[in-house]
Amino acid sequence: MPPTTASTGSRPRRGEGQWALGYREPLNKNEENKKNDDGLNVQQRIIDIYSKAGFDSIDPADLRGRFRWLGLYTQRAPGIEGGKTAVLEPEELDDRYFMLRVRIDGGQLSVAQLRAIADISTTYARDTADITDRQNVQLHWIRIEDVPAIWEKLEAVGLSTMEACGDTPRVIMGCPVAGVDENEIIDATPQIRQIHDEYIGSPLFSNLPRKFKTTISGCSAFCTNHEIDDVALAGVVGPDGAPGFDLFVGGGLSTNPMFAQRLGAFVRPDQVSDVWAGVAGIFRDYGYRRLRHRARIKFLIKDWGAAKFREVLEKEYLGYALPDGPEIDMREGQQRDHIGVHRQRDGRNYVGFAARVGRIPGTGLARIADIAEEHGSDRIRTTADQKLVILDVADDRVDSIVSTLEAEDLRVRPSVFRRQTMACTGIEFCKLAIVETKDRGAELIDELERRLPDFPEPVTINLNGCPNSCARIQVADIGLKGQLVTDADGDQVEGFQVHLGGGMGLNPAFGRKVRGLKTTAAELPDYVERVLRRFLEQKDEGETFAAWAARAEDGDLK
Incomplete structure (x- = not known):
């Protein structure tokens, strides 16, 4: 109205x-492009023109604008270092491949839908797939020539990429259970x-x-x-x-x-x-x-x-x-992620599990679909924390599904660090990123599990490749914003500005920034271990990391 x-x-x-x-007169280039042609109209051009004539036929206004209305972003060309992110023109950062975002409203998937995404990943996306913190799945290495066939596969199972990006109503998030x-x-x-x-x-x-x-x-x-x-x-x-x-x-x-x-x-x-x-x-x-x-x-x-x-x-x-x-x-x-085995209202169980920072290859998604089906479930859910949940598991199948998932390195009973660490796409594919995040997040999990195997507190660690906070760094206990920093030798290297003590819930707060508090990527495990050990040494009975970080001396946070 x-x-x-x-x-x-x-x-x-x-x-x-x-x-x-x-x-109503457009006041910038983005508004002018939207006035010139609705982003929804690009779908037919992709089908009729661009997928047939190839990447070089794409109108720049479609490529870096309207394609987003159909869930498509050009991904970052390989080999461009983070220092070039804000310096190069868009066409210099563009690869000839795309990230494709599949919208999953409410995080709800059937076995057939998950298999379709897995098949697209292995057939068209070099076996890549990321579960996002907005319940979507992102694929990489997509060629424009393959997009119509991908859409057909998605539409056949009731999925789409419609308005997964762009100046639009994006995916509607909902509770996975x-x-x-x-x-x-x-x-x-x-x-x-x-x-x-x-x-x-x-x-x-x-x-x-x-x-x-x-x-x-x-x-x-x-x-x-x-x-x-x-x-x-x-x-x-x-x-x-x-x-x-x-x-x-x-x-x-x-x-x-x-x-x-x-x-x-x-x-x-x-x-x-x-x-x-x-x-x-x-x-x-x-x-x-x-x-x-x-x-x-x-x-x-x-x-x-x-x-x-x-x-x-x-x-x-x-x-x-x-x-x-x-x-x-x-x-x-309250834990918000629905990880673990929990009773459903109908007497069955749902089983939430964690991959490493949301990255699961297409072959892994296909395996999850098989595991769900083998244990009597046709309902898989994505979460707002880069996790997955399988619904409708009978009591007598719980032990089996837990052991099967764990054998695939999909942890139903994860460590604090596997459960609580998230990472955005990072410099591997994202044109806005300055540093690498996915592999670094996975390596950080491994290091912290080795160094602090019995760490008892639910501390969240979120890694972001740029200031845009796709991985919610400001509301993490330890939020890591990617940037170039100077190392001990005076060289510019990948690193992070640190935000401490953010959170949501009863006491929402954005993370505290301490002047000069940065770490190189190479020193990240040492820094996180150091600040977590200080927290354990100094915290009062029942005190959360966020409460401690708010009162701690600057020196104790470095």
Whole structure:
């Protein structure tokens, strides 16, 4: 529903480019490209032209812009060091291959769907696959010539890459154990499906100011991280005792992190689709389009405040008022990742397990599909922590599936470090990255397991290859932001700026930065071991790493 008035507060300067205030003329190249042609239209050109004529036939405006609407990014050309990331032009960084992101709304996969992704990986992507912290799967080394065949394989099992990237509503995150968890507040699967079916791929929201991230979950552990999404609906018991959702808007990390603001409204399950479309509509119409770095919805709600945002939502987009609602019921020390063996409400079990930093080859995905099927399951789930879950395992098959997964190095009972370490794509494939992350994260896990085999605390370690925080560095206990640093010999080498004590939950906080606190990549295991040992030496009874890091002396954090 379009806005009916523009009198919702002080008139911003024309330069913000807000459509609702009559400013429709594009103010940068990205906006001009979107006005010239909807990103959704590139799909047919890929099928009819580019896949037949090859990489050199691709219009640059499609290659580095509209391709994202179909989940395609050019990957980084091999051999370009991190110091060149911000220096070279896009065409100099581009490889002739693509990253392809498969969107998995709610993290829900069948055996057939997982097998299809595995087959695409082994046939077209050199056996690569990464489980992301947004429940997607990313493949690499994709040729443009193969994209139509890949789409056909995905569509045959009900999957797609539609709006997996771009200035669009990206994957809708949901609890991986929705509908089966004994402690669930509400199963949000119907709401996720409704929004997907009504709005994903629709021109109504295919031209947003920037990306738009959604989570809708009734998980009592709040596993989809509602605190850091553009729009989030989190399960809560309403004023009349019926379950519904608490509404949050404006979360996001990157170089200007903000936690989402609670609007104080209770949303019934049957209202979720309308409310989601209203929030997306506000972003489309009132979002800032002049500067890309200010085009996320978090900047709009920061300027407006939650009360004004709710007023505009209700009056201009919904046409009715939402009732005030209770806050979500969060508890201290909740593990959000669903790792391990847990009882389902139907008496069966779900089994969550960890690969190394989310990297599993296509052959590994095929093996997981086989293991699930062999143990009577047709439901596999991805999580917001680069993990996987198999549902519907009978009691008498639990021991077998656990031992089989563990034999494949898929840990159902992982160490703290296997369980709690995440890494983004890194310089191997990403054009924004400055340092390597995936292999380094896996090596860090091995080193810490060797050096601190009985480490007892659930400390999170997140590695990111650049400042954009795809791996959520600001809300990790130990967040590592990739950059070039100077080593003892005075040479520029790969390293990390360190953020300490970030987290979400009852006491959300962004990690503390200590002046000069950096480490080279080579010294990373030594640094992490050192700071973890100091934590164990100095912590009070029951004190978390985040609480200790907030009070520790600067010298103890170095």
